Amino acid sequence: MPSIGCCGIFADEFQLKNLKLKMAPEELAAFGDSAMIGNKNFSYYRAVIAVYIVALFFWSTGENIEAGTYAWWWCYLTHWTLTMEAAYLILAAVVSFQMDKIRAGITDKKAEYADPPKLVLVTWVLMNVVYCNTFLVFLMYWLLVYDGDTNAVSVQVHGVNFLLMAVDIFLSGAPLRVLHLWVPMLYGTAYLLFNYFYYLGGGGDSAGDPYIYSTMDWGNAYGTALFWGLVLPYVLLPLFHTLLWFWWLLGNYASKEDASWRASLLESLDDTTAV
Known part of the structure; x- marks a missing residue:
């Protein structure tokens, strides 16, 4: 992201080219890195939380199999x-641990945007x-689903996992686009669509x-179901995605994770190649 004022940041962010899943060479060079804690520490952090979330996945499925x-x-x-x-x-x-190899594969360092x-x-x-769906699950569970009864797994899959993603957003050098x-x-x-067609097929929950x-x-409440069915994906998810973009910007600011840092990663690659 260019190191420019607020108006410039917004003008740059809302260019139509940012609808595409393409990135500049310096963004690719920083994708699995972190200006705040460095690539090595960030790689280990991600490995640890990956193990935790995978363990949580098996814990949750295991409880349901048993029940x-x-x-x-x-x-x-x-x-x-x-x-x-x-x-x-x-x-x-995997990407964070492979960043040296990924950077070495960048052949056109002056390209504007390219397929990663x-x-x-x-x-x-x-x-x-x-990022934003863990936020959605977190808020919707505690505001709409929670009835006063919970357990250790529910707290982790409806809260702790989002907090870990919030940290990941804050630390990550990967571009997050509005x-x-x-x-x-x-x-x-x-x-x-799954929820609706599951209902049409006679599906329900485990309690009947x-x-x-x-x-x-x-x-029994088609209007309410339609309201939430439209609000969740078309209002709340875009809103949460935008809010998390601001959080990502804050992480960029706090770690000085800007265009000059990303460019320095490409320059260091040139230096390494020269040696």
């Missing part, structure tokens, strides 16, 4: 997002899905209710 409710585990947005988060963190850790390597692209897409809000919106749309979430009871 005989595993068939319904995959119906919840919480668990869709936990699965995406585990995949993201595994790939993000497939591993980086998939990680970037998952990043856009996971105009990529279409990525989490597509994910939200996919879940909305004809819905997954009571706020989306298509049979």
